[in-house]
Amino acid sequence: SQQGEEDPQALSIQEGENATMNCSYKTSINNLQWYRQNSGRGLVHLILIRSNEREKHSGRLRVTLDTSKKSSSLLITASRAADTASYFCATDAGTGRRALTFGSGTRLQVQP
Amino acid sequence: DGGITQSPKYLFRKEGQNVTLSCEQNLNHDAMYWYRQDPGQGLRLIYYSQIVNDFQKGDIAEGYSVSREKKESFPLTVTSAQKNPTAFYLCASSGDRVPFTEAFFGQGTRLTVV
Numbered sequence: 002s003q004q005g006e007e008d009p010q011a012l013s014i015q016e017g018e019n020a021t022m023n024c025s026y027k028t029s030i031n032n033l034q035w036y037r038q039n040s041g042r043g044l045v046h047l048i049l050i051r052s053n054e055r056e057k058h059s060g061r062l063r064v065t066l067d068t069s070k071k072s073s074s075l076l077i078t079a080s081r082a083a084d085t086a087s088y089f090c091a092t093d094a095g096t097g098r099r100a101l102t103f104g105s106g107t108r109l110q111v112q113p
Numbered sequence: 114d115g116g117i118t119q120s121p122k123y124l125f126r127k128e129g130q131n132v133t134l135s136c137e138q139n140l141n142h143d144a145m146y147w148y149r150q151d152p153g154q155g156l157r158l159i160y161y162s163q164i165v166n167d168f169q170k171g172d173i174a175e176g177y178s179v180s181r182e183k184k185e186s187f188p189l190t191v192t193s194a195q196k197n198p199t200a201f202y203l204c205a206s207s208g209d210r211v212p213f214t215e216a217f218f219g220q221g222t223r224l225t226v227v
Binding site for chain 1: 119141144146148153155156157158160162163169201203205214215216217218219220221223
C-alpha cells in the first residue's frame, strides 16, 4: 500500500525562490518524516514531525502537519541549486506493520 | 565510520538466476528493511526485520527472500520467481521500533536483468 501521495510530482524553480511540496496520507500516524534523495543515491532524513505537533522548523526547512486533513507540507526557503533532488514523505502508522511507508515523491529542480 | 553498506552497487542477473544483495550495518540497530524503487517512483517495502532471526513480509515480498542470522546483516535474495526484478534496491536500518525516529539508508544496489 502506498500510504503517501505527494504533490506536485515535479517542481522547477529559480534559485532564491521558495519550494513547497505536499503530502497526503490515509491512516492515523505516530509521526511523519521527510527524506531527500539525490539521483541514484540513498535517502537522507531531513525532519520529523510528531502527530501532536503542527509545525516544525530546521534551518531553511519548515514542515506543517494537519492530522484532520491527513496532510503535510514541506517548505524549503531561499532554495539553492544544491537542493535539486527528490523529496519523499514517510509515515509511521504506529499499528500493525512496523516499517515506514513512503510517498511517491516530488522531484525538485532548482535552476541556478 | 558508522553506517549502512550495500553491495554491490551494480548487479546484472540472467533470466532464471537467483542473486543476493548484501546489506551490512554497524550502527547497532535492531530493525532493518528492504525497499524497492522503480524509476520515478516511491519506495515499496519488500521485507523488514525487527530483531535477529525474525522478519516479516512487506507489500511486495513475492519472489524475494531474506535472512537475519546476525544483527549486522540482512541479505536479500532475488529469486527466479521475481518476474520483473530490474529496479533500484535500498536497505535501511533504524534504532527504534516503536515509534520510528529516523531510518538510515544505504547507497543502493541497481539490479538489471540481462
